[in-house]
Amino acid sequence: MAVTDKVRLVSFRILRPNGLLIATFCAALCVALPLCVVLSFLVTTSSDVWQHLVDTLLLRYISNTLLLSFYVAIGVAFIGVPTAWIIAFYRFPGRNTLSWLLLLPMAYPAYILAYTYTGVLEYAGPVLTWMRAVDMPEWVMSPFLHIRSLAGAALMLSLVLYPYVYLLARAAFLQQSANLMEAGYTLGQNRFSVFRRIVIPMARPAIAAGVLLAIMETVADFGTVQFFGVQTFTTGIMRTYYGFGDTPGAAQLSSLLLGFVAVLIVLERNSRTRIRYYSDQMRRLDKAAQNLNGFRAFGAQLMCFLPILFGFLVPTMLLTSWTLFDAQMQSLWQLAWNSFALAGGSALFIVGIALVIGYANRLFPSHSLSYVTTFIGLGYALPGIVVAIGVLIPFGAFDVWISAQLAPWSVTPQLWISGTLVAVIFAYLVRFLAVANGNIVSGLSRIRPSIDQSGRLLGLSQTGVLTNIHIPLMRGSVLTAILVCFVDILKELPATLILRPFDFNTLAVRAYELAGQERLIDASPASLCIVLVGLIPVILLNRSIGKL
Amino acid sequence: MIKEKTDALTIRDLTLDYGTTRAVNDVNLALKPQELGCLLGPSGCGKSTLLRAIAGFHPLTSGEIWLEGKLLTNPSESVLAELRGVGMMFQDIALFPHLTVEQNIGFGLSDWPKSKAKARIGELLDLISLHNLGTRYPHELSGGQQQRVALARSMAPRPKVLLLDEPFSGLDTELRGRLTSEVRTILKGDGICSLLVTHDRREAFDFADRIAVMDDGHICQFDTSFNLYHEPVSPFVAHFVGPGEMVDAKVNDLRSVKTPFGVLKSDIDLGFEIGSDVRIFLRPDDLIQDDDSEHTATLVGKHFRGAHYLYEVRLDNGVLLGCFGLSQHDHKIGERFGVSLDIQHLVVFPK
Numbered sequence: 001m002a003v004t005d006k007v008r009l010v011s012f013r014i015l016r017p018n019g020l021l022i023a024t025f026c027a028a029l030c031v032a033l034p035l036c037v038v039l040s041f042l043v044t045t046s047s048d049v050w051q052h053l054v055d056t057l058l059l060r061y062i063s064n065t066l067l068l069s070f071y072v073a074i075g076v077a078f079i080g081v082p083t084a085w086i087i088a089f090y091r092f093p094g095r096n097t098l099s100w101l102l103l104l105p106m107a108y109p110a111y112i113l114a115y116t117y118t119g120v121l122e123y124a125g126p127v128l129t130w131m132r133a134v135d136m137p138e139w140v141m142s143p144f145l146h147i148r149s150l151a152g153a154a155l156m157l158s159l160v161l162y163p164y165v166y167l168l169a170r171a172a173f174l175q176q177s178a179n180l181m182e183a184g185y186t187l188g189q190n191r192f193s194v195f196r197r198i199v200i201p202m203a204r205p206a207i208a209a210g211v212l213l214a215i216m217e218t219v220a221d222f223g224t225v226q227f228f229g230v231q232t233f234t235t236g237i238m239r240t241y242y243g244f245g246d247t248p249g250a251a252q253l254s255s256l257l258l259g260f261v262a263v264l265i266v267l268e269r270n271s272r273t274r275i276r277y278y279s280d281q282m283r284r285l286d287k288a289a290q291n292l293n294g295f296r297a298f299g300a301q302l303m304c305f306l307p308i309l310f311g312f313l314v315p316t317m318l319l320t321s322w323t324l325f326d327a328q329m330q331s332l333w334q335l336a337w338n339s340f341a342l343a344g345g346s347a348l349f350i351v352g353i354a355l356v357i358g359y360a361n362r363l364f365p366s367h368s369l370s371y372v373t374t375f376i377g378l379g380y381a382l383p384g385i386v387v388a389i390g391v392l393i394p395f396g397a398f399d400v401w402i403s404a405q406l407a408p409w410s411v412t413p414q415l416w417i418s419g420t421l422v423a424v425i426f427a428y429l430v431r432f433l434a435v436a437n438g439n440i441v442s443g444l445s446r447i448r449p450s451i452d453q454s455g456r457l458l459g460l461s462q463t464g465v466l467t468n469i470h471i472p473l474m475r476g477s478v479l480t481a482i483l484v485c486f487v488d489i490l491k492e493l494p495a496t497l498i499l500r501p502f503d504f505n506t507l508a509v510r511a512y513e514l515a516g517q518e519r520l521i522d523a524s525p526a527s528l529c530i531v532l533v534g535l536i537p538v539i540l541l542n543r544s545i546g547k548l
Numbered sequence: 549m550i551k552e553k554t555d556a557l558t559i560r561d562l563t564l565d566y567g568t569t570r571a572v573n574d575v576n577l578a579l580k581p582q583e584l585g586c587l588l589g590p591s592g593c594g595k596s597t598l599l600r601a602i603a604g605f606h607p608l609t610s611g612e613i614w615l616e617g618k619l620l621t622n623p624s625e626s627v628l629a630e631l632r633g634v635g636m637m638f639q640d641i642a643l644f645p646h647l648t649v650e651q652n653i654g655f656g657l658s659d660w661p662k663s664k665a666k667a668r669i670g671e672l673l674d675l676i677s678l679h680n681l682g683t684r685y686p687h688e689l690s691g692g693q694q695q696r697v698a699l700a701r702s703m704a705p706r707p708k709v710l711l712l713d714e715p716f717s718g719l720d721t722e723l724r725g726r727l728t729s730e731v732r733t734i735l736k737g738d739g740i741c742s743l744l745v746t747h748d749r750r751e752a753f754d755f756a757d758r759i760a761v762m763d764d765g766h767i768c769q770f771d772t773s774f775n776l777y778h779e780p781v782s783p784f785v786a787h788f789v790g791p792g793e794m795v796d797a798k799v800n801d802l803r804s805v806k807t808p809f810g811v812l813k814s815d816i817d818l819g820f821e822i823g824s825d826v827r828i829f830l831r832p833d834d835l836i837q838d839d840d841s842e843h844t845a846t847l848v849g850k851h852f853r854g855a856h857y858l859y860e861v862r863l864d865n866g867v868l869l870g871c872f873g874l875s876q877h878d879h880k881i882g883e884r885f886g887v888s889l890d891i892q893h894l895v896v897f898p899k
């Protein structure tokens with residue numbers, strides 16, 4: 001039968017390289033670059049400084065990092081699991097409010113919490129002054145005096161990282177079918193036994209995943225440990241790089257840290273797989289929640305309120321009062337503008353790339369592409385300081401090479417890219433593309449292929465599908481992606497610190513500098529800015545969970 | 549109190565509320581030892597709530613529940629679910645996903661001596677024919693296998709009564725039919741008194757010795773499947789346990805009625821006043837195709853059932869009825885043929 005000219009035949013060809021695919025592979029190369037650079041130093045010859053490190057400090061870096069991770073693991077589990085348990089299994093006045101207030105400490109970068117508590121707890125600060133006035137015994141005052149320690153850093157990190165455990169554990173508790181607990185009762189087990197043998201083992205992968213995420217953040221933390229003088233991998237990298245000027249040594253330390261991170265990633269992925277088997281969506285537990293009143297309700301409220309009090313309310317009140325009454329801070333507007341413009345511009349750029357990757361995966365699905373996308377997802381696990389070193393080395397080499405090429409024309413050698421915002425934005429791309437990607441992928445996966453197909457069958461062209469279906473449906477996910485990237489970049493410290501142009505300051509960097517000069521009160525306006533903006537994605541997160 | 553001693557499970561004047569609605573209203577029910585009972589009813593009739601009350605997951609409004617001569621619960625006192633000796637198989641299977649098949653089955657045997665528990669697990673694995681899959685995890689099993697493990701798990705501690713809450717509803721029709729009979733055989737073999745909840749009459753017929761048909765919180769009739777089908781006590785029961793139609797009739801004398809098919813005789817006294825209007829209930833198997841019959845009917849619909857046809861016929865007076873026909877005959881829609889009644893027992897309801 002002849003094909004009339006009104007019918008356009010579509011031929012199915014083997015895919016040829018196209019813009020979307022090329023862009024996706026380029027993005028993957030960007031993520032791979034710092035990783036490969038850092039890892040390549042594992043096999044290069046050691047410098048003298050490296051030998052010195054191995055002889056003296058390396059053991060301390062390793063043991064401090066492990067010890068800090070261990071303390072934080074205990075801390076976040078100790079705060080996150082009981083609060084999740086209370087919220088999931090009991091009803092009491094204020095439960096709904098507390099359940100989302102418990103997320104607020106996520107708005108704090110740990111280093112800002114550290115600056116704030118140090119400011120209020122230092123020797124001349126209000127707390128210790130009062131304690132001396134009322135003649136508190138030495139052993140009561142001692143922990144306050146020693147807040148700047150490994151244990152103190154662990155406490156700060158636990159207070160801002162426990163929401164990871166809380167969120168995942170709460171979801172796991174809520175997703176357990178009430179029938180499973182009832183099955184336990186009909187098999188002759190009492191409440192405690194059901195809790196010990198069913199509820200906790202089934203939530204264990206989720207709790208483990210939360211703890212592992214918290215440990216990843218802990219080993220990547222620079223600001224807190226630096227300020228508290230705890231010698232870990234990140235401070236060691238910084239010290240080797242700035243103090244000894246030994247870039248290869250810093251890279252070698254970085255690659256060791258990456259090994260640690262790799263173990264964490266494998267463990268975390270493993271837990272995630274088990275969560276999928278363990279989650280059971282049949283009958284939600286909510287119906288079985290037990291009512292608490294009187295003294296027991298008060299106990300539950302108190303247990304949930306304490307982490308909010310110390311992780312959010314106290315530091316925020318301190319920061320607000322210092323900002324309003326005590327701080328001397330020049331050029332806050334300039335700093336805010338720098339930060340917001342940099343974070344906003346980078347976030348738009350990163351989400352743009354994430355959209356390209358998302359659509360490449362949707363339109364041309366293939367195994368290799370999904371591997372590439374998974375690989376990009378690893379970027380988030382890279383500590384900021386490792387990314388910075390991994391970007392600095394090749395960009396610096398490129399600058400040297402360019403300058404050498406331009407020498408015959410007597411062009412002054414300069415930092416063409418390594419000391420510019422290009423390097424900073426590149427590092428952000430490596431680290432935060434995964435975040436944007438996650439949001440875009442989940443947005444796209446909600447638009448099932450059958451929706452596209454029904455659009456096409458109802459007469460829309462491919463562009464029509466995009467404008468009439470995808471853009472309206474994707475708007476929310478894209479905005480969320482931009483916002484989350486924006487806030488993550490705003491809080492980011494070590495990469496910005498190392499890569500920023502010479503006289504370029506952001507809120508985070510300035511807060512770090514002022515804290516380094518012991519001007520903790522003066523650091524508060526910048527800190528407060530970061531925290532207040534950081535609240536927005538936390539509120540969004542809570543709303544998207546509420547919809548589940 | 550003799551009643552409680554001879555019966556395994558006794559439910560007395562039980563009323564249950566679900567929120568503000570009355571789910572179960574003044575229900576009485578007794579299961580004999582080793583009996584397989586069934587609560588059959590449409591969704592929302594209160595059957596699952598009743599089951600959960602027996603297990604100890606739903607408070608009583610009034611009445612009491614006894615098990616093997618001991619009071620389990622009344623509105624003021626209640627034995628804890630874990631101390632009742634009541635086993636339960638759940639609608640969503642509810643296997644523990646973090647435990648192997650063996651660990652699942654052995655879950656309720658934690659206070660048994662190790663060797664006895666091991667023997668019991670082995671015995672049950674044999675019973676459900678999964679002895680080589682003991683170390684698998686639930687997600688590695690098929691739906692039917694999971695179902696059987698759930699059964700073995702609930703049977704393991706030798707409960708005094710086993711409750712089954714629509715355990716087959718998630719499975720496809722064919723597997724469901726096979727498993728129901730299989731489970732019946734297993735439970736009969738172990739001699740466990742059981743109570744199944746379902747809305748599927750075929751499942752109830754396959755499983756139970758006696759079936760309680762429930763409607764709107766009441767038990768309408770508690771009887772064998774044969775009696776439910778052939779001697780339903782109410783139009784609801786008649787319709788719920790199988791297809792059939794009501795036909796108007798007039799009481800002729802103590803033991804017969806006048807119908808469009810002539811006078812039908814009953815083997816017992818009808819108990820209606822002579823001359824009063826009644827309805828008789830006719831099932832498709834009561835009406836047979838009979839070319840010699842003086843009554844004819846028009847074929848208006850037919851459903852092939854393999855071994856036979858289920859015809860829909862219209863009588864000359866306009867009444868629509870179901871009728872079985874041999875599948876070898878292939879009548880066309882609109883054709884007329886003779887039909888006659890073949891009734892063992894007349895089902896008569898007041899009009």
